Structure formats: C-alpha cells, structure tokens
Amino acid sequence: MIAKFRGFCVYVIHNNYHTLLKRPVKHFNEESQRLLAIKSSFNAGDQPLASDSKAAQNLNKEVIHHNHLASEWWDQNGPLKGLHSLNQIRIPFIRDGLVSRNYTNKKFIGTSKVLEGLDILEVGCGGGILTEGLGRLSANVTAIDLGESLIQEAVSHINDFSPELKSKVNYKLESIESHSKKNLGKYDAVIISEVIEHIDDKPEFITNCLDALKPGGSIFITTLNKTAILWVCGIILAENVFKLVPEGTHHWNKIISHRDMQVLLDSLGCQVVVLNGYVYEFWKNSWLWTKNTDFCYAIHAIKR
Amino acid sequence: MFSVLRFSTIKNLRNVRTFASSTSNHFDIIIAGGGLVGTSLACALSKNKILSERNVLLLEGAPPFKGFECGEYGNRVSALNNNTVDFFKNIGVWEKISAARFKPVKQMQVWDASSNASITFNHDNFSENVAYIIENDLVLDSVYKELESAKNVQIKNLAKIEDVDLEGLATKSVKLKGGEEFTCDLLIGADGVNSLVRKQMKVDTYTHNYNEMGLVATLELDGNACDNSVAWQRFLPTGPVALLPLNENKSSLVWSTTPEMAKKLQSLPADEFVDELNKAFVKEYPKNEFVSNALRVLDTIMNSDSQSSRQYPPKVRSVVERSRACFPLGFMHSSSYVRSGVALVGDAAHRIHPLAGQGVNLGFGDVKCLVEVLADGVYGGATLSDKLVLLKYEKDRLVHNVPLMLGIHGIQSLYSSSFSPLVLLRSLGLQITQNAPPLKNLFMKKAMG
Numbered sequence: 001m002i003a004k005f006r007g008f009c010v011y012v013i014h015n016n017y018h019t020l021l022k023r024p025v026k027h028f029n030e031e032s033q034r035l036l037a038i039k040s041s042f043n044a045g046d047q048p049l050a051s052d053s054k055a056a057q058n059l060n061k062e063v064i065h066h067n068h069l070a071s072e073w074w075d076q077n078g079p080l081k082g083l084h085s086l087n088q089i090r091i092p093f094i095r096d097g098l099v100s101r102n103y104t105n106k107k108f109i110g111t112s113k114v115l116e117g118l119d120i121l122e123v124g125c126g127g128g129i130l131t132e133g134l135g136r137l138s139a140n141v142t143a144i145d146l147g148e149s150l151i152q153e154a155v156s157h158i159n160d161f162s163p164e165l166k167s168k169v170n171y172k173l174e175s176i177e178s179h180s181k182k183n184l185g186k187y188d189a190v191i192i193s194e195v196i197e198h199i200d201d202k203p204e205f206i207t208n209c210l211d212a213l214k215p216g217g218s219i220f221i222t223t224l225n226k227t228a229i230l231w232v233c234g235i236i237l238a239e240n241v242f243k244l245v246p247e248g249t250h251h252w253n254k255i256i257s258h259r260d261m262q263v264l265l266d267s268l269g270c271q272v273v274v275l276n277g278y279v280y281e282f283w284k285n286s287w288l289w290t291k292n293t294d295f296c297y298a299i300h301a302i303k304r
Numbered sequence: 305m306f307s308v309l310r311f312s313t314i315k316n317l318r319n320v321r322t323f324a325s326s327t328s329n330h331f332d333i334i335i336a337g338g339g340l341v342g343t344s345l346a347c348a349l350s351k352n353k354i355l356s357e358r359n360v361l362l363l364e365g366a367p368p369f370k371g372f373e374c375g376e377y378g379n380r381v382s383a384l385n386n387n388t389v390d391f392f393k394n395i396g397v398w399e400k401i402s403a404a405r406f407k408p409v410k411q412m413q414v415w416d417a418s419s420n421a422s423i424t425f426n427h428d429n430f431s432e433n434v435a436y437i438i439e440n441d442l443v444l445d446s447v448y449k450e451l452e453s454a455k456n457v458q459i460k461n462l463a464k465i466e467d468v469d470l471e472g473l474a475t476k477s478v479k480l481k482g483g484e485e486f487t488c489d490l491l492i493g494a495d496g497v498n499s500l501v502r503k504q505m506k507v508d509t510y511t512h513n514y515n516e517m518g519l520v521a522t523l524e525l526d527g528n529a530c531d532n533s534v535a536w537q538r539f540l541p542t543g544p545v546a547l548l549p550l551n552e553n554k555s556s557l558v559w560s561t562t563p564e565m566a567k568k569l570q571s572l573p574a575d576e577f578v579d580e581l582n583k584a585f586v587k588e589y590p591k592n593e594f595v596s597n598a599l600r601v602l603d604t605i606m607n608s609d610s611q612s613s614r615q616y617p618p619k620v621r622s623v624v625e626r627s628r629a630c631f632p633l634g635f636m637h638s639s640s641y642v643r644s645g646v647a648l649v650g651d652a653a654h655r656i657h658p659l660a661g662q663g664v665n666l667g668f669g670d671v672k673c674l675v676e677v678l679a680d681g682v683y684g685g686a687t688l689s690d691k692l693v694l695l696k697y698e699k700d701r702l703v704h705n706v707p708l709m710l711g712i713h714g715i716q717s718l719y720s721s722s723f724s725p726l727v728l729l730r731s732l733g734l735q736i737t738q739n740a741p742p743l744k745n746l747f748m749k750k751a752m753g
Contacts, residue, residue: 076644076691085692091685112354112682133685161474162687285692 062198063146065248066126070149073127074157079246081285083129083194086222089278089287090193090298091133094220097274097300101218103188108138115139121187121212123176124195128154128169134191135168142187144172144179176205180212189218196223197255206268213303219270222298224250225277226257229294244282258297265301274300331361331458332688334478334488336465336501338364340382340440341650341667342494343447344395348671350454351395354679358688360456361486363463363478372445374404379520379627381556382443383409383435383535383548383661388668392446400446401438407549408433410533413615414734417540417589418722421599421731423738425748434748435535435661437548437556465495468504476645476689490688491646492674499652502638512635514716516543517566518658519559522550522627523581526619536617537659538585539719544659545584547617555618557581558658560633570628577628578620585617595728599735606739633657635713637706641670641698645689649674653701656709657716666705673700708750 072078095114098104108116116138125131125143127150134141145151151173158165172179190209199205206219213219224230231252238244256264262272277293280286333349335342346362349355384392392398410430415422425434451457464481468491476491493501502509525532532553537546543560550556559569559581569577636655641648650667674697681693718730737743 087686088681088684088692092683095684110353110683112357114683136682136685136687 065246066198067147067149069246070127070147070153073129073150073153074161080127080129082244082280082282083126085285086194086287087130087133089289090130090222091137093222093276093298093300094134094189094191095137097218097220098189101216101302103218112136113138118188119186120189120191121179121183121209122191122193123209124192124198125154125171126150128157128171130191130193131169131171132158132162132165135165136162138168140168140170142170142172142179142183144174144176146173146175148173176208176212180208183212185212185214187212187217188214189220191220193220193222196221196261197250200254202256203264203268206264210268210270210303215303217303219265219301219303220298221261221301222278222296223261224255224296225293226252226255226260227294230255230296234295238282242282244280258293258299261297261299265299269304270301271304272299272301274298329484329486330475331486331488332358333360333490333492334476334486335360335362335492335494336468336478337493337495337499337652338362338366338459338461339494339496339650340443340447340664341671342492343444343451344391344397344668345492345494345649345671345674346457346459347395347397347447347450347454348391348675349678350451350457352675352679354683355675356456358456360458361488362451362457362459363465363480363486364459364461365464366461368461369444369448372404372439372441376624376627377522377550377554377556378439378441379522379556379624379629380440381437381520381548381550382440382664383437384668385435385662385665386432387672388665389436391668391672395447396450397443397446400449401442404442404446405551406442407437407551408533409435409437409535409549412535412537413617414537415539416719416727416731416734417538417587418727419591419595419599419731421734421738423734423744425744427748437535437550465500468501470501470504470643470646472645489645490678493646493648493652494650495652497634497636497651497655499648501646502648502652505638505640505643505646505648508639510635510637510639512713514560514633514635514657514720515563516560516633516657517563517630518633519557519561519566519569519628519630521557521559521577521629522624523547523555523557523578523620524622524624525553525555526621527553530618532618534615534617536585540584541589541720541722543720545581546659547585547620548661555620557623559584560657560659563632566630570630574623574625577623581620581623592724592727594724595731598728599731602732602735606735635709635716637709641701642691642694644691644694647674647694647697654705654709656712659716660712662708662712666708669704670697670701673697673704711750 069079073080076084098115098118099109103118104114105117108114114137115134118139120134120139120141122131122141122143125145128143131141131143151171154171158169190213192209196202209219224234235250235252239247239249258275265272275293276298277290277295278287278298279290279295281288335346342362346360349360389398392401410433411424411426412434413422413424427434465478466481467479469477475487475489477485477487478491479485491501493499495501532549532555535546535548537544542562542565545559547555547557569580572580634655635657638648638653641653649670653670654666656663677693677697678688681690686693718726737747
C-alpha cells in the first residue's frame with residue numbers, strides 16, 4: 001500500500017519534472033514578467049497592500065504567521081528549536097561552500113574569522129538565528145525580512161546578547177525586490193534558508209536574489225523537498241501530531257522539489273554545484289546529511 | 305499587537321549583557337580550578353587555532369605554583385595512558401615532561417590474594433608502553449610553563465570562589481572571597497570533586513563512599529629490581545595495593561585499605577611500615593579449596609599454567625621520609641555535565657577508585673573532547689555558551705566515561721568481598737581474560753588508549 005502510494009507520488013513528481021523540462025526556458029521570464037505587474041505587493045512590509053492579488057495575500061499570511069513567532073524565535077527549546085540545531089549543518093555547508101570557491105581569504109581559513117571580508121545577503125532572516133552565526137564567522141551580513149516584529153526581535157537580540165556583532169550584521173525591513181534594485185551585483189553570496197517554501201512566485205524571487213549577486217557568486221538554498229515522505233513526516237506528523245513545527249508553517253503546494261529547483265536555477269543562468277539531502281532526527285534535535293534528498297535538500301549554485 | 309506585547313515582556317526578563325561586557329571583568333571563558341585538568345584545559349584552549357583568540361581566565365585558590373625540581377620524587381603520581389600522552393604532545397607539554405623525567409610501564413601485573421588468579425597486560429613483545437608514571441607536580445609545572453607564552457590566558461591565584469551565578473541568560477558570573485566579580489560566556493568547572501560550579505548547576509549526583517583510604521608513599525627498592533618497568537597490583541581482602549615504577553630503584557605506592565589501617569600504616573615507624581608492605585605483596589591468604597580446584601580445571605582446559613609463571617614484585621627496602629600521605633576514596637558521577645554556558649570537566653564531573661589509575665586520564669579525555677567540540681562549534685558560527693554544542697561534549701564523554709566507571713566500580717565491589725561465589729567468579733573471569741587475547745586487548749584498549 002505504502003509502496004503503491006509512494007509509487008504514485010514518484011509518478012506525479014516525475015510528471016511535473018518532465019513538464020518543467022519541456023517548458024521553454026523563457027517561460028520563467030514570461031511568468032516573471034507577468035508577476036512584475038504585481039510587484040508592489042511584494043513591497044508589502046508595514047503598509048497595506050495596494051493591489052489585491054492572491055499572491056500578495058498569501059505572502060502576507062506567511063509574514064503574519066512568522067511574525068507571531070517573534071517572541072519565541074530565540075528560545076532554543078521553543079517551537080523553533082529545529083532551526084537552532086539546523087545551524088550545526090547549514091553554517092558549515094555555507095562556510096565550506098564559500099571556502100571551496102576561493103572567495104575567502106586564505107589566512108583566515110581554520111580560524112573563527114573564516115568569512116572575513118565576504119558580503120552576504122540573507123533573504124528571509126526571521127529573528128536572525130542563521131544571521132548571527134554567519135556574523136560570528138566575521139562575514140558582513142545584510143539580512144532582510146518582511147516581518148516587522150521579526151526584524152525588531154533580531155535587532156534587540158543582537159543588542160542584548162551579541163553586541164560584538166553589531167558592526168557585522170545589518171538587519172533591514174525590506175523586500176528582496178527593492179533591496180536588489182539598490183544593490184545590484186553587490187554580494188558574494190545570497191542565502192535563502194528555509195524560506196523558499198513560503199514564497200509563491202519562486203522565479204521572480206530567485207531572479208531578484210540573483211540580481212543582488214556578483215557574477216560568479218554563490219547562492220545557497222535549503223528547503224523541504226516535495227515528496228510523499230515529506231508530506232507525511234514533515235507536515236502531517238511534524239505539525240499536527242508531534243507538534244515539532246508550529247501548525248500552518250508549511251504548505252504542500254508551495255514546496256518545490258529539488259528537480260524543479262534545479263531546472264529553475266539552470267534556466268536563470270545558475271550552475272548547481274552541490275546538492276545534498278538532509279534529515280531531522282527530532283528525538284535528539286539534530287540534523288544529518290544524507291545522500292537521499294527525499295526529506296530536505298540544500299543546494300549550492302553559482303551565478304554564471 | 306499580541307506579539308508585540310509578548311515581545312516586550314520577554315525583553316524585560318532578559319539579563320542584558322551590555323553592562324557586563326562594558327567592564328574589563330568580562331571573559332569569554334572562565335575556568336574554575338587550576339589543578340591538572342583546569343590548567344591543561346587553559347593550555348589546550350590557547351593552542352587551538354580557532355579558540356586562541358578567546359580570553360580565558362583561570363581561577364586558582366592556591367598561591368602561585370612553587371615549581372618543580374628533579375630532586376626527591378613527589379608522592380602524588382599519575383599513570384598516564386597513551387591517549388593522555390598524545391594530548392600532551394599536541395599541547396606542547398610532553399616535550400617539557402620528557403626533558404625532566406618519566407617512567408614508561410611496559411607491563412602491568414594484577415593478581416588476587418584470595419586465589420591465585422592473575423593477569424598481565426602488555427603489548428606484543430613490549431613494543432609499546434602500557435602507561436607512563438609521572439609526578440603530578442611535574443605535569444603542573446610543565447603546563448604552567450607552557451601557559452607563560454599563552455597570550456589569551458590570565459591566571460589569578462589565591463582566587464577563592466565564594467559563589468557562582470548560573471542563572472543569567474547571557475552571562476554567568478563568579479564572585480570571589482574578597483568581593484571581586486567576574487563574568488563570562490562560558491564557565492568551566494574544573495574545581496574537583498566538591499565542585500561549587502556543579503552544586504550551583506543543581507544536577508543530581510550519584511555518590512558512593514568506599515569506606516577506604518588511599519595511602520601513598522615513595523619507596524626505595526632492594527638492589528636488583530632489573531629495569532623496574534612493571535606496575536604491580538595485588539587485590540587484598542582489604543583493598544588493592546599497587547607499586548608504580550618511578551625509576552630503576554624507586555617506586556610509588558598506592559595502597560587502598562580501611563581508614564583505620566591506613567592511619568595506622570601512616571604512623572608506623574619506617575622499618576615496620578616496610579615490613580607490613582612487603583608482607584602485603586607476598587602474604588598467603590586463606591584460599592578457598594573449591595576456587596583453587598576450579599582454577600586448576602580451567603588451566604587444564606585453556607592449556608595454560610597460571611601457577612608457575614607468576615612473577616613477584618621487587619622487595620621494598622625503605623620508605624622515603626615524610627612521603628606517606630592519606631586521602632579518602634569515593635565514587636561520584638554527575639548526572640549531567642553541561643547546561644547552557646556551563647560545563648564540568650575532570651573530578652568535578654566524575655570520580656573513581658584509583659585501582660586502575662584512570663581518574664586523571666578521564667579528566668584529560670574530557671579536556672581534549674571539550675576543546676574539540678567547542679572549536680567545532682565556534683567554526684560553525686555557534687557561541688561558546690551554546691547548549692547544543694555543549695551537549696555534544698556531554699554525549700561523547702558519557703558514552704566513554706560511564707562504561708569505564710561502572711567497570712572500575714564493579715571490579716572494586718567484586719574484589720572487596722571474600723564471599724566464595726564472588727571469589728570464584730572474579731578468579732575465573734580474570735583467568736579467562738588472561739587466556740583470551742581478544743578480550744584482554746579490549747580491556748587494554750579501553751584503559752590504556
């Protein structure tokens with residue numbers, strides 16, 4: 001029965017994959033053109049939406065959902081404890097990815113200043129769990145988010161607990177669209193960690209991220225995979241049964257499979273250099289790299 | 305609105321750190337206790353490329369260390385295993401120790417006074433040493449000398465800790481007698497078996513009093529002790545007595561026995577004490593006929609000869625004046641080694657019977673592991689106080705320490721009895737292990753690294 005169900009899902013995924021492959025590359029551009037029309041809605045931030053598009057409403061819902069978690073963001077035993085422990089694998093992933101691309105100053109490799117001198121943009125930083133970690137490795141991090149309470153929480157956390165990072169980390173309440181317009185080709189790396197699954201218009205979003213990236217720069221994405229096992233474990237069990245993740249955090253229809261993501265990145269002029277799978281061992285709150293990408297995956301791609 | 309309200313309450317509850325870091329009394333790491341484990345931890349922190357820029361404060365209650373001279377041997381010695389020696393090599397301390405003096409042990413012989421069961425531990429053809437006997441003062445001296453060049457470590461002597469406050473979210477604070485206060489991101493308790501840091505962590509501890517005292521002394525051996533590279537240990541009904549070689553004609557004594565007997569031995573005139581000691585190694589204790597028969601049968605089955613291959617330890621000629629000292633023995637294990645911003649190492653976390661000489665090796669193992677885990681965490685962008693990182697240290701060490709501690713505790717309990725079935729069990733166990741190389745190698749690997 002399970003095998004059958006899995007088989008069905010694989011079938012669905014493969015079908016999607018093939019439709020995607022068959023699509024002309026410019027399709028994404030067309031789509032982003034169409035969505036440029038509603039770009040103002042991405043600027044939502046604190047002001048009410050001007051255009052009443054569905055996508056914008058959805059985005060707003062996501063922001064509000066995460067805004068409500070602001071006060072619990074930094075509780076290591078709280079609802080976001082999984083994000084805290086995820087740092088133990090995602091920061092080394094980003095660090096080693098950047099070291100392997102020779103962006104880093106050789107004399108800092110193997111020291112706590114390994115990312116010294118690198119400009120990193122983190123999109124959707126939330127309360128800054130990943131941001132502070134990168135700042136602690138001496139990177140200059142600009143971190144943006146649309147949730148006002150989240151940015152407030154992030155700023156107050158750095159003031160209270162990590163004042164030494166204030167010169168390294170810069171939080172902004174801003175959309176990627178407006179930020180990338182002002183910072184074209186500025187960053188050595190753009191990080192989209194546990195964010196893309198909350199975005200409606202992925203082509204548009206990734207395009208904006210890439211605009212802010214230097215040619216040859218790295219884009220790091222970590223997210224859930226669109227597989228049956230993830231649907232059962234990652235959404236139904238994690239949100240509703242075991243309450244590992246706050247209810248309503250993830251939406252199946254917004255999750256993008258690793259194949260679709262690769263095709264998308266490829267069509268936008270990126271080369272995927274690393275694709276890793278990872279899983280959550282919730283009973284000990286730790287994450288593990290795996291060959292299998294069925295649960296979650298991390299991508300490191302280079303802007304050509 | 306709701307979230308904003310909650311947000312402000314949380315903020316008020318915070319122990320804001322700006323105050324602490326604005327004063328010069330803030331350190332990244334404070335180590336409470338400058339014994340063998342605490343000082344070597346400071347040294348290891350200064351040698352690690354990732355951690356060497358963190359400010360470390362080492363608090364020690366005693367006056368500055370008086371130094372070490374190669375005169376008469378000290379009475380407190382440790383049997384360091386190969387893992388510990390490798391660790392010392394890595395932190396640059398071994399060079400100093402080996403330039404002074406140390407005694408490699410090529411073989412250990414352990415036997416039971418209530419039966420003739422015995423076991424010897426050595427590497428094939430004595431190719432490697434099983435342990436190194438080194439005076440504690442020499443280790444301390446070498447570590448302190450190495451610390452002189454450590455830019456990131458400050459040592460504060462005569463620093464008696466009055467209280468530690470572990471409740472602060474951002475920083476932990478230490479208050480000294482005399483009123484001085486220091487704060488830190490990470491407080492490490494290396495303050496021994498009565499650790500104040502551990503008490504303030506409010507963790508459960510399991511303790512057991514063996515009702516035994518350890519008597520130590522420095523001994524001179526009778527003329528022909530060959531190269532004196534065997535460590536001897538005999539289990540008497542009152543507790544184990546051990547001779548650890550210091551050089552060709554000197555050995556160090558560790559004699560675990562009842563408190564009354566220990567006190568008596570300590571105050572005996574030197575010549576009577578030496579007689580008692582020599583007797584302890586050769587005296588025949590009543591043997592259980594059944595156990596002796598069982599051992600003979602086992603010998604036949606395993607085609608070995610436990611009775612004739614027995615070597616005896618060298619005869620003790622005299623005891624060095626004023627080298628006799630007593631200390632109480634006990635078992636203690638802390639249920640947890642860490643909490644956010646706090647970690648325990650060495651005797652502060654665990655204490656065992658000296659019968660296998662493992663106590664201090666466990667402590668150095670803690671230090672090595674903690675430094676590796678912290679460096680890994682910091683290189684991964686974590687703070688020093690990150691509980692997720694510290695838990696890795698705890699997990700690694702529990703997996704290593706608990707089986708070893710239970711094993712040693714088990715051996716101690718097993719050998720403190722004269723109850724025949726237990727004597728039979730331990731004698732057969734020892735004899736089987738002696739004749740089953742894989743089993744023996746497993747023990748050696750566990751205890752000797």
